[in-house]
Amino acid sequence: MSLSVRDLTVHYGSFAAVRDVRLDIADGEVLALLGPSGSGKSTLLRAIAGLEPATRGTVNWDGEDLAAVPVHRRGFGLVFQDGQLFGHRDVAANIAFGLRMHRVPRAEHAARVRRLLDLVGLAGYERRRVTELSGGQAQRVALARALAPEPRLLLLDEPLSGLDAGLREQLAIDLAALLRRSKITALLVTHDQEEAFTVADGVAVLDGGEIRQEGAVRRVWQGPADDGVARFLGVTTFVDGVASGGSVRTALGEVALPEVGDGPVRLGLRPHALRLAGSGGAGSGVTGFGVAGEVTAAVHRREHLRLVVALGLPEMSTVDAVAPVTADLRPGDTVRLTLDPDGIAVVG
Numbered sequence: 001m002s003l004s005v006r007d008l009t010v011h012y013g014s015f016a017a018v019r020d021v022r023l024d025i026a027d028g029e030v031l032a033l034l035g036p037s038g039s040g041k042s043t044l045l046r047a048i049a050g051l052e053p054a055t056r057g058t059v060n061w062d063g064e065d066l067a068a069v070p071v072h073r074r075g076f077g078l079v080f081q082d083g084q085l086f087g088h089r090d091v092a093a094n095i096a097f098g099l100r101m102h103r104v105p106r107a108e109h110a111a112r113v114r115r116l117l118d119l120v121g122l123a124g125y126e127r128r129r130v131t132e133l134s135g136g137q138a139q140r141v142a143l144a145r146a147l148a149p150e151p152r153l154l155l156l157d158e159p160l161s162g163l164d165a166g167l168r169e170q171l172a173i174d175l176a177a178l179l180r181r182s183k184i185t186a187l188l189v190t191h192d193q194e195e196a197f198t199v200a201d202g203v204a205v206l207d208g209g210e211i212r213q214e215g216a217v218r219r220v221w222q223g224p225a226d227d228g229v230a231r232f233l234g235v236t237t238f239v240d241g242v243a244s245g246g247s248v249r250t251a252l253g254e255v256a257l258p259e260v261g262d263g264p265v266r267l268g269l270r271p272h273a274l275r276l277a278g279s280g281g282a283g284s285g286v287t288g289f290g291v292a293g294e295v296t297a298a299v300h301r302r303e304h305l306r307l308v309v310a311l312g313l314p315e316m317s318t319v320d321a322v323a324p325v326t327a328d329l330r331p332g333d334t335v336r337l338t339l340d341p342d343g344i345a346v347v348g
């Protein structure tokens with residue numbers, strides 16, 4: 001029970017939106033397709049669904065080539081950003097639509113709808129008009145409708161991006177739990193790294209129509225394949241260093257990274273990899289005396305103060321860093337920054 005995509009290429013006119021993609025999704029795996037706007041994520045998902053013709057390459061399910069299989073016979077469930085519910089029907093009728101399409105006997109509809117509403121956290125909503133649902137509730141109904149016929153693969157195209165930030169975070173957590181509970185195989189398209197990492201087991205990073213890296217979520221986050229992937233995953237500063245005995249020495253100070261083998265290494269720093277000295281943060285493993293610089297910008301964020309610091313090093317003029325919200329720093333202040341392993345990725 002697995003999807004396998006080989007050499008898949010999709011053109012719009014002469015423009016290749018997806019190029020030579022190779023992708024596997026194992027039984028029960030949730031894979032996130034992550035990439036910047038315009039990288040080809042939706043095109044790839046639509047080609048897998050059968051909604052977009054491929055110029056070249058194959059989409060197989062359990063070894064069967066799906067080229068001649070139309071969308072509605074692929075046994076795939078689809079959820080889009082805007083759930084595309086039928087506005088003139090109630091919640092139960094929207095979900096039962098999925099059951100009718102797959103010839104589930106009518107007598108079973110009510111019980112199946114009830115189970116699906118339970119699953120998506122909307123028990124008792126059968127008779128609600130879909131026009132009276134909030135955005136988050138509507139997406140839950142769309143999900144229930146896609147799950148109704150028990151698809152062998154669920155394809156989700158930015159299902160949460162129409163929702164506001166707080167709700168999106170909660171729904172991502174709920175979606176992750178729901179996909180695990182139903183043991184369904186799924187492909188989630190998103191431009192939001194946090195959403196990808198919340199929901200998925202594995203991630204494939206797409207850029208310019210090509211897959212740049214694929215692997216387990218944690219591995220890709222901590223070990224991006226190149227600077228481009230690292231930047232897309234929140235890295236803002238790169239620094240070369242030398243590892244020895246579980247510690248890496250760089251122009252920005254020394255940091256304990258026990259898993260890095262001895263020799264030259266390129267580190268990618270997310271802003272919280274550089275912290276105000278003495279401010280702790282994640283704490284463990286913060287070593288060395290760091291580097292001094294002058295604050296050029298300080299912006300309040302929800303949980304910290306985000307800094308831009310001028311270092312005056314030949315290879316690095318400014319870096320991003322964080323300080324506690326209580327630090328009360330302003331442009332012109334001198335600070336000392338230390339490296340925190342928590343925000344560091346090993347690149348390449």
Ligand SMILES: Nc1ncnc2c1ncn2[C@@H]1O[C@H](COP(=O)(O)OP(=O)(O)OP(=O)(O)O)[C@@H](O)[C@H]1O
Pocket residue numbers: 012017035036037038039040041042043044191
């Ligand atoms: N129907 C179309 N005709 C022509 N070009 C298209 C069409 N759909 C998409 N494209 C182009 O193909 C490229 C990939 O688009 P796609 O929608 O797959 O990207 P995406 O990664 O899903 O982006 P977003 O996150 O913004 O939705 C873009 O350059 C886009 O402009």
